[in-house]
Amino acid sequence: MRIDVWSDVVCPWCSIGKKRLEKAIAGFPHRDQVEVVYHSFQLDPSAPTEPTETARQMLSRKYRMSDAQAAEAQGRVIALAAEEGMDFTRHSESPFVGTADAHRLLHLALAESGPERQAVLKDALLHAYFGEASNVADHAVLREVAVAAGLDPVRVDEVLSGREYADAVEADIRQAAAYGATGVPFFVVDQKFGISGAQPVELFAQALERAWAAAHPVLETVPGAADADACGPDGCPI
Structure with a gap:
């Protein structure tokens, strides 16, 4: 089973x-057969690379x-993150910046090291932004x-010094639009079920079960069919 996730590394709800x-997958009986792949989405493609304001000011x-209202909005997100075991306490200081290059590195991680390494980098980027x-x-x-997340430093330098994977980032954004996603996080389970937003764990669990059942249908025996005459594994009694 494959889960495709569109998100941004400066999106608190994505984290x-x-x-x-992840909690839903951990409780899923077939969790060892679940693969998660992250795709690019930019909340604000016009955001600068050199910050001029904080996310709160933005x-x-x-x-x-008002600044107090923005602080209150961030405070609610910080509290929800804490309930999920994440430390967002420095989020009030997070800069308002663009994420195109971060997404290019996530594509590098996926292409050269696979989904597991990409997930490690995704976590590290989210922690860098919200935690630090x-x-x-x-x-x-x-x-x-x-x-630090395990990517080859030579390849990291090559990607950051050029435009490699920029086309992949744009392709991800176009695919999100094709799915009708206007915001993130946006999840697609086995290309059958779309989930918008940071839904409760229970809803993710239900989606996993539905997708697994759709991909692994159980044969239903017609009532009474078991009573009909048939030959068994030892042959026929006649």
Whole structure:
């Protein structure tokens, strides 16, 4: 079973949704047969690489909130993250920055090291942004995070110095639009079931069960069929 996830590394709900999905997978009887692949989505493609404001200041400006209202909104997210076992306490300091290069490194991880390494890098980038308030558009930060996550430093430098995987990022964004996803996180389970938002663990669990049942249908015996005459494994009695 494959789960495709569209998300951004500066999206708090993406981090919370990821954690809830992982909890659902952990309780799934066939968890060893589940593969999760992360896809690119940019909340704001116009966001700068050199921060000029914090994410809180951006919220205040974009949604015409007071600073106190923006702080309250972030506080709710920080509290929800804590319930899921994540430390977002420095999120109030997180810079408002673009994520194109972070997504290119996630594609590098997937292409050269597979989904498991990509997931490690995804976690590391989310922690860098929400847990440490790091600038995840800064190449020095990205290099440090990617290398610590196990990526080849030479390949990391090559990707960051050019435009490699930029087309893959754009393809992901187009696919999200084709699915009708207008926000993230957005999950597609076995290309059959779409889930929008950081849903409860129980809903993810139900989706996993439905997708597994759809891919592994159980033969239903017609009532009374077992009573009919038939030959068995030892032959026929006549």
